[in-house]
Amino acid sequence: MLSSIHPLGERARHNTWVVTALAFTVGAIVSGAAVGLALGGVGSVLVEMTSTALLVATAAVALIAGILDLVGPKAPGPARQVNETWIGSFRGWVYGGAFGLELGLGVFTYVVTWGVYAALASALLTTSPLAGALVGATFGIGRSLSVLAAGYVDRPSRLVSFNRALAKAGPLVRTGTSTAFATIGLVAIAGGLI
Numbered sequence: 211m212l213s214s215i216h217p218l219g220e221r222a223r224h225n226t227w228v229v230t231a232l233a234f235t236v237g238a239i240v241s242g243a244a245v246g247l248a249l250g251g252v253g254s255v256l257v258e259m260t261s262t263a264l265l266v267a268t269a270a271v272a273l274i275a276g277i278l279d280l281v282g283p284k285a286p287g288p289a290r291q292v293n294e295t296w297i298g299s300f301r302g303w304v305y306g307g308a309f310g311l312e313l314g315l316g317v318f319t320y321v322v323t324w325g326v327y328a329a330l331a332s333a334l335l336t337t338s339p340l341a342g343a344l345v346g347a348t349f350g351i352g353r354s355l356s357v358l359a360a361g362y363v364d365r366p367s368r369l370v371s372f373n374r375a376l377a378k379a380g381p382l383v384r385t386g387t388s389t390a391f392a393t394i395g396l397v398a399i400a401g402g403l404i
Contacts (some may be wrong), residue, residue: 214297215234215357217364218364219297225301230305235310235357236307238354241313243314247339248339249340251342252334264335268332270399272332275392275395276389276391277388285323292317310354310357311352316329324391325391349356
């Protein structure tokens with residue numbers, strides 16, 4: 211899907227990339243915020259912990275997610291991606307928005323990282339619908355970056371270089387984000403326990 215939504219492809223389908231990418235971004239932010247709102251609401255009813263304990267629990271979730279991504283089993287989740295047959299069957303804003311909505315939910319498509327579950331747990335542990343929505347919206351923004359990164363792909367040579375760059379960066383990005391999750395979690399736990 212990443213290599214499908216870019217200016218070159220949208221132009222070939224008689225769509226405008228900006229509209230498709232904006233619909234994707236809005237969809238991801240809205241669905242991420244909705245999930246975060248719901249989880250924060252559930253957390254406000256079910257989770258009774260001190261603010262320090264909540265910080266340590268959130269940090270522990272990040273640490274565990276980072277460690278699992280670095281050395282543990284693959285994150286569980288559905289073995290499906292968005293329905294790419296929609297591309298070419300619907301207007302760009304329709305499939306862009308629908309893809310964004312699905313990806314913003316986090317667990318309705320293939321889950322690449324334990325960080326998805328850490329983000330959902332973090333929304334729950336905010337124990338606030340508003341704060342949970344903010345966590346979820348931030349997650350949605352993160353999911354949108356992949357489509358936004360393809361904004362310069364306006365000719366075939368750039369598509370080839372973009373796909374090569376994605377393939378090359380994949381392992382580095384996975385290791386970097388996993389390490390960041392683990393490090394942030396460890397530092398936050400140390401800070402919460404001192």
